[in-house]
Amino acid sequence: MEEQADIQQIKPPTNAKGPVGWLRENLFNTWYNALLTCVALLFLYFTFKGILTWAFTEAEWNVIPANLQLFAIGPYPRDQVFRIWICLYILTGLLGLSAGIWRGIVQRWTIVVGSIFLVFLVIPFEIVPRQDSNYVSIEFRFNLIWLIFESRRWLLGNIAILIVTFFLGNRISRLRPWILGGWILSFPIIMFVLHGFGENAVHTSLWGGLMLTLILAVVGIAVSFPLGVFLALCRQSKLPAIKWVSIFYIETVRGVPLITILFMGNTLITIFIPYFTIDQVLKMMVAITLFSAAYMAENVRGGLQSIPRGQHEAAQAVGLNYVQSMLFVVLPQALRAVIPAIVGQFIALFKDTSLVSIIGLIDLLGVAKSILAEWLGRHVEVYLFIALIYFIFCFAMSKVSQEIEAELGVGKR
Amino acid sequence: MHHASNTMAQNSTKIPFWRDTRVLQVLFQILFLLGVFLLAGILYANMLKGLDNLGLNLKLDFLRNEAGFDVSDTVIEYDPSNTYLKAFIVGVLNTLRVSLLGILCATVLGLFIGISRLSTNWLVRNIAATYIEIFRNIPLLLQILFWYTVFGSLPAARESINLFDTVFINNRSIYFPSLQQTAGISSWVGYFYAAAILSVISIFVLALIFHRKQVERMEEGDDIGYFTHVTRAAKWSIVPVFFIVAIIGWFLAPESPFVLGRPELQRFNVEGGIRFSAGFISLLIALSVYTSAFIAEVVRSGIQAVSKGQREAARAVGLSTGQTLRLIILPQAVPIIIPPLTSQYLNLAKNSSLATAAGYDDLFRIGSTILTQAGKAIPVFAMVMANYLIISLTTSAAMNWYNRWVNRFNR
DSSP: OHHHHHSOOOOOOGGGSHHHHHHHHHTSSSHHHHHHHHHHHHHHHHHHHHHHHIIIIIOOTTHHHHTHHHHHHTTOOGGGHHHHHHHHHHHHHHHHHHHHHHOHHHHHHHHHHHHHHHHHHHOOEEEEEOSSSSOEEEEEOOSGGGGGSHHHHHHHHHHHHHHHHHHHHHHOGGGHHHHHHHHHHHHHHHHHHHHOOGGGOOOGGGOOHHHHHHHHHHHHHHHHHHHHHHHHHHHTOSOHHHHHHHHHHHHHHHHSOHHHHHHIIIIIHHHHOOSSOOOHHHHHHHHHHHHHHHHHHHHHHHHHHHSOHHHHHHHHHTTOOHHHIIIIIIHHHHHHHTHHHHHHHHHHHHHHGGGHHHHTOOBHHHHHHHHHHHSTTOHHHHHHHHHHHHHHHHHHHHHHHHHHHHHHTTTTO | OHHHHHHHHHTTOOOOGGGOHHHHHHHHHHHHHHHHHHHHHHHHHHHHHHHHHTTOOOOOGGGGSBOOOOOSOOSSOOOTTSBHHHHHHHHHHHHHHHHHHHHHHHHHHHHHHHHHTTOSOHHHHHHHHHHHHHHHSSOHHHHHHHHHHHHHTSOOGGGOEEETTTEEEOSSEEEEOEEEEOTTHHHHHHHHHHHHHHHHHHHHHHHHHHHHHHHHHSOTTOOOOHHHHHHHHHHHHIIIIIHHHHHHHHHHSSSOSEEEEOOEEOSSSEESSEEEEHHHHHHHHHHHHHHHHHHHHHHHHHHHHSOHHHHHHHHHHTOOHHHIIIIIIHHHHHHHHHHHHHHHHHHHHHHGGGGGGGTOOOHHHHHHHHHHHHOOHHHHHHHHHHHHHHHHHHHHHHHHHHHHHHGGGOO
């Protein structure tokens, strides 16, 4: 104890703190790092100079606002747009309810979605395309007049629904078991509303833009996931016939490019199944799903293999049958272990939907191509814009995956 | 279940076969296989009928007919009067060419970005992270179209961009200097063979000398074998003997055996050199950049998977940073990196089928051209898919072999 008094109290070195200290530590700690910093700064300078100069002097961005609706929904009939809003309302309502009940990640992302709606609502300009030429005037209106535009009114309703359902979900926790059913049911309902029937039916050939991309991706993800789990279980099966058939399927599909499968699904399928003509969008959905399921199966298999045998045996010892032990003991652990890989596959699937534009569907990329056929020489602008859209969705998905991992404590137990 | 049935059997109350799991399993599998074969059979019958209605068949003799279409990039000589088979082979080679070059570029780029991602320099680390996030979150097809467009906006052929008179770039193609043989090649090849023979002889002579020396120094029975000496001798003889003779031969030859064939800007076009089409280059750039973002993540996670204690222990024993990386980190990181790296290579090879978007005549594009011209949908498509399967399966087999070789000590 006496010795302690002799020890001099030394203050922390001042240069380790503050912006100068940070700079010294992170950018100039050794001579080669200082050199690297200079090279990196030069690189950034030239890249940004080039990009910004182009973006503000040469680029002609009016192609984007003039075609916003095309990018969003493609050639969907303009007098039927209210149906898309109804679908959006259903989804927003479900999202609000879920956020109210579960909180956590769902709530955080609901707030993100809500603020995106808000931003779109208050952006103070409206695009007024003129008939006579490619020229589009963008009018700024800084007052409430912008509410006269139809989309703004729909959007306002959307935000209202989000808020109302959020509080509803928060109050009435009895709704919980219904929500999952609601999400599952919402899909056929949305398909039905979008397609309609009778005279006002909107054929799938008129579906397009971001809407079609999202539909393809959601269907692909929702169906290929259970199918992939099923295939993975088959591959792990003790019954040789089932095991080898699933191995054959998985390895064949993984060995060929997606475009060949899409092509086969599009043209060759009529030779194999000549009884009826299948809707083109449906064919692409099936092809994408079957393709993705093989990759999903391999990811899930990795998870299954990481579960020690003791878990199976313990489940059997407690008297669970095969289905129960898989459903309640093995799969929850196996899937948790491979969340990053599975979300990675979802992201890949989302990006891969762009391949349907080669087959001739008008998804986001297909719409971009058709717009470019009219607006000559605006390729870079249009491509950058849709790249941004793809990027936002993929990046958001990877962020959600990281948050789920953190919440479940993957790798910490 | 098995235990239950066994004990029951031992109790001599034999369970009926319709409740015996073993019998049920076999029955179930037979039914399942029957179902699969039935489905396949129905599809096959439909196909035969459908082809018959269209007046088509599955015969492959059309491959000997004249192709009649031109191909923009070729590795081997080809002209439209060649057969479909030749065109198909050109397509296969084109796919291999862009895949191999793409794998090379993507690996170099990915290694560079992946290591930068772990840099202690904040700026470098974050530039690498931004690069990865941007390029792996945008669809490859879009990236191909983007680079193709950027290429298309370059100046036309007669105003080609001239880089130091060696590389020429215009909106249609890019020209690099090529190696061209001269009359001097024949005499140099003589020196080349002489060098090879001399080095082989010197390997054996050196190995014999090493062996003698070893035997002199050692007690009897301590012989470590001739083969060890051969590998050691090879190290000492190949470099000096072979290269020195080959290089001397280069200067002794009446003419320099190879000259650099520089492309030259003519009045309307660029002549000479090696030409790569815009489609090929934009496909190559997009494939390399896209895949390199994934490879960078593979490299980063592989290096991070080596525990920090290893690095600290290496430090403590006094190894330098370079030695730590070479002797401690990489030997442990490489086996972790290889399996995901393989799947990235396979993805790149399969993704090269998007060449259609850039107008590069790869396997898939030539396949669909043949398909439209000859109308032989099923055989052509089976050939295309079989080729991709072969490429995928051989690559993964080779990589599995290498993986086992790397892991040969970790048993």
